[in-house]
Amino acid sequence: MHFLTHLVSLFLVLSVPSPLILASKDAVCNDTPFPTFCKSVLPSNDSFSIHDYGRFSINQSISSAQNLMSLVQSFLDHQDTLSEYMINALEDCRLLESSNIDHLSKTLESISLTDSLASSEDEDDLLTLLSASITNQQTCLDCLESISSPSNPISSLHAPLFNGTMLYSVSLAIFRHGWVSATRQRRILIERKLGRRPTSPGLVLYPGGDVVKVSQTVVVNSSGGGDFRTISEAVAAAPNNTDGSNGFFVIRAVAGIYNEYVNVTSSKKYLMMIGDGINNTIITGNRSVANNISTFDTATLIVVGQGFVGVNMTIRNTAGAVKHQAVALRNNADLSTFYMCSFEGYQDTLYTHSLRQFYRECDVYGTVDFIFGNAVVVLQNCNIYPRLPLQGQFNAITAQGRTDINQNTGTSIQNCTILPAEDLGLTKTYLGRPWKLYSRVVYMESFMGSLIEPAGWSIWSGDFALNTSYYAEYNNIGPGADTTNRVTWDGFHVINATEAVNFDVSNFIAGDYWLPATGVPYYIGLM
DSSP states (O other): OHHHHHHHHHHHHHOOOOGGGBOOHHHHHTTSSOHHHHHHHSOOOTTOBHHHHHHHHHHHHHHHHHHHHHHHHHHHTTGGGSOHHHHHHHHHHHHHHHHHHHHHHHHHHHHTTOSSOSOHHHHHHHHHHHHHHHHHHHHHHHHHHTTOOTTSGGGGGHHHHHHHHHHHHHHHHHHHHHHSOTTOOOOOOSSOTTOOSOOSSEEESSTTOOEEEEEEEEEEOTTSSSSBSSHHHHHHHSOSSOOSTTOEEEEEEOSEEEESOEEEOTTOOSEEEEOSSTTTEEEEEOOOGGGSSOGGGOOSEEEOSTTOEEEEEEEEEOSOGGGOBOOSEEEOOTTEEEEEEEEEOSBTOEEEOSSEEEEESOEEEESEEEEEEOOEEEEESOEEEEOOOSTTOOEEEEEEOOOSTTOOOEEEEESOEEOOOTTOTTOOEEEEOOSSTTOEEEEESOEEOTTBOTTOBOOSSTTTTTTTSEEEEESOBSTTOOOTTOOOOTTEEEOOHHHHGGGSHHHHHOGGGTSGGGTOOOOOSOO
């Protein structure tokens, strides 16, 4: 990493771009969300192009992440002075900043010696990494803000966190202007990229479906008779840092209740976990914020390793409404997929934290903000079941966490069905509310039952984000889909097909080049 940083610094000194692509610092910074901060960070150099400024900014972002990691570690080196919650929050930040260093370094390596990228897929990859870096930074800040006070030494981390966030934002904005083509349009591929129809050995996830390439299969049976008794043991046995070219490492979890917390770490890539069906294979836990941990750490199943696929199982958090935030699945795995799975909880059930995700024919049960996070995510052909919250609460299905106008993130819900769980009663239920400033959610071609309030959407606090968020509906049906009495915020839109297609599987998550390898069915475009 240090060698890469040195290499890019040397490149910036030696490179002399064509006069046709020179750019002034003021012009570059004025196109970012933080122009004053940008001008204070970028060098004044008459021979710099926008690409040089972009490389410089990302290089500085890496240094910022490294410095923050060092500060976090300095606190963790003196844990005897910290509360358990503070320690947990700092460990979350250490994990998130480590991920940021990885994301930023990959981005810098990709653009270090080029002013253009080979394909729209490459552009999308790097936009996703830079967007996720801002999300990670915000998550660290959220964890610390939930415990800090002016007298708390951890409050000294706030300034570098805020500055780092602005630096990442500047980097993302410059990247968008410098490397993303103005006419960027993703092709709907007939011939799937990367040779996605593998030869045997393989398996078929659904009748008539594609064969999925498999490198190895292990069986988990909690009663014995398999290779492992716990799913966590099987995950630990998976190879580290594979690139997927040899196929998936498949974990078959036979029917049973697995009372364990499973963490598919970043090194466990291209892992496929297959159960014996919803309510047959069940992974269950009951962690919540009442356990003196952050929402980020409450999940029963955590998935970070790229290329994860989950099939035919239930992921459950049984903490209940009374324990408030309690996550069933927290997903920060790029190019991850869940098919025919059920996610069961109350507040904050499904945490679509970051990067690109796809959910097909899944069930999601919850109450307050129960599909939340800041991934680039599509839910297609899923069932969404709001259930009974605590007395005095209302339900918001989504709480999307986009904080930067240049992030490619948002939640797209297509051809899904929204119906009440058996216990919902007369609880007011909304499609979502704006958790962060640029919250973005689109409902397309979905059935909405009468449980949805006529206004459709609810506030977070006062007029926060009502005009900066992007909430859209397209061609939905059912008694709850009538937009006549919807909110009148500037951020709400009833859109047409031309706008809606931007949020399909192909355009929004670039699924047409990575989903075929999973064997999971999907469609592109609109119905």
